[in-house]
Amino acid sequence: MTDQPRLPEMAESESELEFESTLRPNRLDDFIGQEKVRKQLDLLLRAAEIQNRTPDHILLAGPPGLGKTTLAMIVAEETGQALRLTSGPALQNAADLAAVLSSMVPGEVLFIDEIHRMARTAEEMLYLAMEDFRIDIMVGKGAGAQSVPLELSPFTVVGATTRSGLLPAPLRDRFGFTAHLEFYQDEELERVLTRTATLLELVSEPGSLAEIASRSRGTPRIANRLLRRVRDYALVHGTDISHEAVAAALQLYDVDERGLDRLDRAVLDTLIRRFRGGPVGVRTLAVTVGEEPDTVEAVVEPFLVRIGMMARTQQGRIATPEAYEHLSIPLPPL
Numbered sequence: 001m002t003d004q005p006r007l008p009e010m011a012e013s014e015s016e017l018e019f020e021s022t023l024r025p026n027r028l029d030d031f032i033g034q035e036k037v038r039k040q041l042d043l044l045l046r047a048a049e050i051q052n053r054t055p056d057h058i059l060l061a062g063p064p065g066l067g068k069t070t071l072a073m074i075v076a077e078e079t080g081q082a083l084r085l086t087s088g089p090a091l092q093n094a095a096d097l098a099a100v101l102s103s104m105v106p107g108e109v110l111f112i113d114e115i116h117r118m119a120r121t122a123e124e125m126l127y128l129a130m131e132d133f134r135i136d137i138m139v140g141k142g143a144g145a146q147s148v149p150l151e152l153s154p155f156t157v158v159g160a161t162t163r164s165g166l167l168p169a170p171l172r173d174r175f176g177f178t179a180h181l182e183f184y185q186d187e188e189l190e191r192v193l194t195r196t197a198t199l200l201e202l203v204s205e206p207g208s209l210a211e212i213a214s215r216s217r218g219t220p221r222i223a224n225r226l227l228r229r230v231r232d233y234a235l236v237h238g239t240d241i242s243h244e245a246v247a248a249a250l251q252l253y254d255v256d257e258r259g260l261d262r263l264d265r266a267v268l269d270t271l272i273r274r275f276r277g278g279p280v281g282v283r284t285l286a287v288t289v290g291e292e293p294d295t296v297e298a299v300v301e302p303f304l305v306r307i308g309m310m311a312r313t314q315q316g317r318i319a320t321p322e323a324y325e326h327l328s329i330p331l332p333p334l
């Protein structure tokens with residue numbers, strides 16, 4: 001995936017993914033934060049249960065690492081149904097989707113990550129499948145090709161997207177419920193970290209998890225990853241999760257006291273020094289720092305805007321006085 005949040009120099013390794021999956025809460029009650037979304041989902045699932053039908057299709061929108069995959073898994077767990085995982089980039093044509101849909105068991109939850117990256121032909125097939133639980137399959141080739149209807153058992157699509165604006169309206173309309181996931185408050189991230197520390201049997205100094213939480217960009221995935229790096233440090237230096245271990249490990253990984261990493265600082269630095277504080281388009285910024293535009297758009301920009309260091313204007317992105325101050329660059333004269 002191109003738009004994953006990351007620690008600098010840290011690829012999303014197998015062990016990283018395994019680590020994440022062991023930390024996923026599997027019931028709605030154990031899912032921390034996102035109060036409103038939890039209540040909305042709870043209602044939707046309970047109503048479906050009372051009516052003995054599959055829940056409406058669900059779209060989860062929000063930046064990476066806020067818990068979309070986790071929520072999809074929770075929907076399957078709470079409804080007692082099987083879960084099938086796929087992603088937009090894996091559905092490059094209608095046949096890819098037909099293969100998935102035709103092999104599903106009744107009631108199954110189909111999770112489509114990065115649903116905005118699905119091929120158009122697959123998208124069109126999905127409209128029909130979501131609405132009528134039916135697809136048309138092309139059999140044969142050329143003049144002899146025939147469209148054969150295939151009835152499907154009812155199922156629930158859980159779509160996840162970091163870019164809901166890119167979803168075509170007909171697809172968006174097929175979802176009975178869209179949940180907009182918000183960045184987490186520091187106090188909520190501290191609860192995520194306390195849960196993780198308990199699962200990993202870590203001993204932490206009072207306040208040290210709060211310190212990690214405040215540098216985690218409002219994102220549980222990042223909080224857990226930072227804790228893992230601090231745990232490494234503590235292990236090697238024979239300490240607990242102490243304030244000293246937090247400070248030293250995060251410094252080593254270039255995560256500053258506001259949670260900005262190297263890429264965030266590079267983007268701000270470029271915006272200020274190269275483009276005189278803006279306005280400049282986000283794609284131009286991405287190209288200038290040598291990063292994927294998707295990453296800058298989905299990961300860097302939302303965070304910098306949220307902490308007030310970048311602002312969006314009609315002409316492009318601008319650096320705020322807070323950004324100058326953070327990078328210790330004098331503000332230009334008015």
Ligand SMILES: Nc1ncnc2c1ncn2[C@@H]1O[C@H](COP(=O)(O)OP(=O)(O)OP(=O)(O)O)[C@@H](O)[C@H]1O
Pocket residue numbers: 004005019020021023024025030031032033034063064065066067068069070071113160192220221224
């Ligand atoms: N509310 C939460 N409570 C506890 N842990 C959470 C919560 N949200 C996310 N996590 C943890 O953060 C990690 C990332 O979550 P998840 O993979 O669900 O994010 P995502 O939004 O699907 O990200 P992406 O879109 O990049 O795949 C997982 O280890 C998960 O357990």
